[in-house]
Amino acid sequence: xxxxxxxxxxxxxIFLVAGLVVDGTAQVRAHRxxxxxxxxxxxxxTDASASHRLVGSDGTQEALAAARQVLxxxxxxxxxxxxxxxxxxxxxxSAETTFLSLLGISxxxxxxxxxxxxxxxxxR
Numbered sequence: 001x002x003x004x005x006x007x008x009x010x011x012x013x014i015f016l017v018a019g020l021v022v023d024g025t026a027q028v029r030a031h032r033x034x035x036x037x038x039x040x041x042x043x044x045x046t047d048a049s050a051s052h053r054l055v056g057s058d059g060t061q062e063a064l065a066a067a068r069q070v071l072x073x074x075x076x077x078x079x080x081x082x083x084x085x086x087x088x089x090x091x092x093x094s095a096e097t098t099f100l101s102l103l104g105i106s107x108x109x110x111x112x113x114x115x116x117x118x119x120x121x122x123x124r
Contacts, residue, residue, distance in 0.1 A: 015045035018098025027108040030095035034076065034112030038091040041080065045087035046116035053085055053118055065086050085118035 044068030051058030063082040067089055071078045078091035094107040 015099065019097075021096040023095070023100045023105075023108060026095035026097065029052045029109055030093050030108070030110035031112065034091040034110050034111070035114065036094045037071065037074045037076045038078065038112040038114040039075075041067040041078065041089040041091075042087045042116040045080065045082060045089070046085075046118050049082070049085065049087070050118055051082040059085075070097075077112045086115060087117075088115040089113065 005088065044064035048066035052059030052062055052087045060082045064080055064087075066073070067080040067087055071080070071089075071091065074092050076093055078089055081088045090113045092109065092111045095107055095117035096107055100106075102107075
């Protein structure tokens with residue numbers, strides 16, 4: 001094997017590892033953001049329904065609106081559902097690639113999910 005072939009192979013390996021590290025890190029960041037936004041939306045939805053549920057009303061519409069508002073303000077795509085004091089949120093986002101785009105992979109997807117439940121604390 002000639003030196004130039006060996007050098008080319010080593011350079012390709014270094015390029016591939018750098019791509020995995022840089023673009024993999026971007027995907028991990030996108031996943032973390034998706035998780036954080038899902039948690040924030042679920043918490044916001046649960047909080048919005050609390051006062052309504054306290055007085056005996058449903059609060060589902062308020063929970064849905066509050067959770068969707070968080071998603072909209074963060075610019076994250078997601079699904080929100082609410083029923084009987086429980087708010088569930090799933091989110092999806094993506095990270096643009098730097099190195100892997102040269103191989104035809106321009107984005108890496110990431111998802112997140114969270115739920116919150118409003119539970120009545122019983123009197124002692």
